[in-house]
Amino acid sequence: MNKDEQLHRLLRERFGYQHFRDGQQETIESLLAGHDTLTVLPTGAGKSLLYQLPAYLLPHGVVIVSPLISLMQDQVDRLRQRGEKRVVMLSSQLQGPARDQVLNSLGSFRFIFASPEILATSAILAALRRIQPSMLVVDEAHCVSQWGPDFRPEYLLLKRARQALGSPRLLMLTATATPRVRRDILNKLGLDRDRVHQVIRSVNRPNIFLAVDRVADQAAKNDRLCQLVTSLPAPGIIYFASRKLASQMADWLAEQTGLAVAPYHAGMAAVDRFKIQQQFMNNRLQLVCATSAFGMGVDKNDIRYVIHYHLPANLESYMQEIGRAGRDGQQSVAVLLYAPGDEGLASQLTTINLPSVDLLTQVQHHQLRPSVLGDDQELFTFYLDHGYQPARIVTAFRKRQRQLAISLQRVVDYTGLATCRRRFLLDYFGEEAADFPPPCCDVDQPQWAGELTMKSAPHLVVCQQGDWHLRLRQLFNQGNNQ
Template sequence: MTNSAEMYRLLKERFGYQDFRDGQRETIESLLAGHDTLAVLPTGAGKSLLYQLPAYLLPGGVIIVSPLISLMQDQVDRLRQHGEKRVVMLNSQLHGAARDQVLQSLASYRFIFASPEILTNPAILAALRRIPLSMMVIDEAHCISQWGPDFRPEYLLLQKIRESIGQPRLLMLTATAPPRVRRDILKKLGLNRDRVHMVIRSVNRPNIFLAVERVTNQQEKDERLLQLVAKLPGPGIIYFASRKLATQVAEWLHEQTGFVVVPYHAGMSPVDRFKIQQQFMKNQIQLICATSAFGMGIDKDDIRYVIHYHLPANLESYMQEIGRAGRDGQQSVAVLLYAPGDEGLPSQLTAISLPSVNLLTQVKNHRLQPTVLGDDQDLFAFYLDHDYQPAQIIAAFKQRRRQQIISLQKMLDYLSLTTCRRRFLLDYFGEEAGEFSPPCCDADQQNWLGELTFPIPIDGPASGQQADWHQRLRQLFNQPVQ
């Protein structure tokens, strides 16, 4: 095992830090000792260091499984900015001769980033099997539990993928995983709990004030949203469940406030999304109206507020998203806006029409075409192609639906609280809750908007700017990214 002096030398010389943050050293030492490790550390805890530092102390490459191209690109860019040239990203945009060249020289890379989907490609797997790998990293590991089986089912294949590339030591990273999700992650990766080292730190962010604003209808919700945006210091993020509404409200808020407000969602081009991220980081955008596609990998420490226009589907997602506020430790706010009926939207977005076992059996036996399975035929075909039995598929989807209902009810319990919201969240994530000093949440500070003391916002081009909306967007999307 590498000695402590070598770890600290690397920490200072390569990464520019004098000491480890809470949880970092324990995680790295566990990996260097050869243990599979699950690290549940709060947002802003420096999780990328947990695999980057050991990569310089272990022989062979590191494969990092990441859910989003934008998140992978961000990590690749940061490594290259720090002088690391042996880094590559495997995704659907890499094909033809360029992909062949990368695969032939894969052993020369220290960091290999990949999506779960690309790892199911036989040519990719064959290339990975030919090279020495010291570690496999699953970033945002809660996705294994949160996204299967009804969304990105390739996450369920990660156990077999790891086995096929020689069982390298495993690092699972996430910021939000209550005990149930931790158990589910280990189960779906085929891991024995007693053989996995866990590094768990509190999800509590005491500088984020927690509030719920109950309104009677959407008009009242919009009015309250405008009041919040006008009074809270930026930068900020507003989360929506609808791409269309995110775009409409962004334009409306710009017209009402004069702030530079832009939408962000998965329906935009990768280039436009990348530019928005860069401009937001530079304070050239004051407010983002986003779907859940925005946030992973956004390391901006001065976000002062996160507002949820729509009800999140579960507390794990909620904690992930509000955790993007106040990473500098300064006063910040998380506000959830709720109107009666909002709970119907998460149910609609996750609803899947299940076929019968008989119908799946006939498709599996090629007596019927997959088209009879409807809009989700590709999803069901995935499981049939990977040797899942029809009854097994239906049981998994029904269990997933039951868990979604339970998770949504917990979300409704949170917004209905008359007692401390922070205590409720910590209890959900399996933590002991002590006494909290104000300002904590709206249970003890109902007139919080006028009472909280925020740091002076960073002056930037967005502050008070009365730019024309369409002209500003054209400038944003046409100007080169520095």
């Protein structure tokens, strides 16, 4: 049996698929040949198979670095449902004798899930080093670039962690990464670009209709949101930049629309988040009002719309989040709501109060307590504790702030386009864009949603509500019949 036959047999017998999707076999063959591999495939393209299948052909376990406990738990549950028992999740919830037992038996596991923070723990790293893992997987690898500098700095330690594990072959997976982000991922992981095999496919999801709804103010935005969720077919997700507002709007929408709505954000108890996720997966909820904490672990094929109430920080995050819609290939909609001044909140959320070199130096020399660094003290003490000099920290964060401002401006540019939104996005990700057949975006179908904000003539809303539903049905029927 040759290699190709072996892979297809394993694909059928272990995973129940008859054919590989685009990019899957190339990635798997690269890994089995021992190459470090960076793979960028669109959401819903089956990225988990890329490390799960090789794991059955490699001599030792596979370590998967994942950004969220919910995402890890989802993968663990799916593997166990498929009959795989040799799977474990290393997290802060694993304590005492149970943790010792797991660490002493790591060699018996085929799949080992861990967060970047857990891999920064010396005891965990030592236990993993003893089993000599065959592969290290960085899932959602764009987090290395987007989160590493100023949110989850432990991502910057993955280079050292890999070296400590004996430099096993490395798989980096993501759905969205511009050429700059791809270079940044490789640089931060200490890789030579010429020695990394890259499997890059288009981020385009042609079944997702792209729209921006520009409204006059916050009150108009709330009206439009209510109209959207009562007109678009469920289920759907609304993304907010604020935990508090996500909860408030969930209550308000439930009261206004009668829909089954719930909030989801990192400030909620883990058991509540798990409950909401399961209710959404089982169609007991029609709508989730969420922060960016929701989505990575939600493999639901029939999400029909994604609405952004606030501006995302960058187009990479936007493509990640709207890509959770329409994984079944059916017509779906992505709507970005924009009111003048929205960029102010987005800028505020990504701004870091950068201390001076002198203040950092005094903290470094224990002349001042870290608390003088304010809310971001843990972030800056992380860099100081890992040998970064104060001047270097300040220079790096100033550069980072400039990058964040440029990224946000590209989102603002997207909201004001008079030309094809899809072409703009693909150009941003370094792809050549052709002409796209309708339904593509609101630029080629400007009447897709009707006009429903006629407060001066409220009696007309009822008439136009019918137009609204008709146009949406036409949009979905047109897209699904192609």
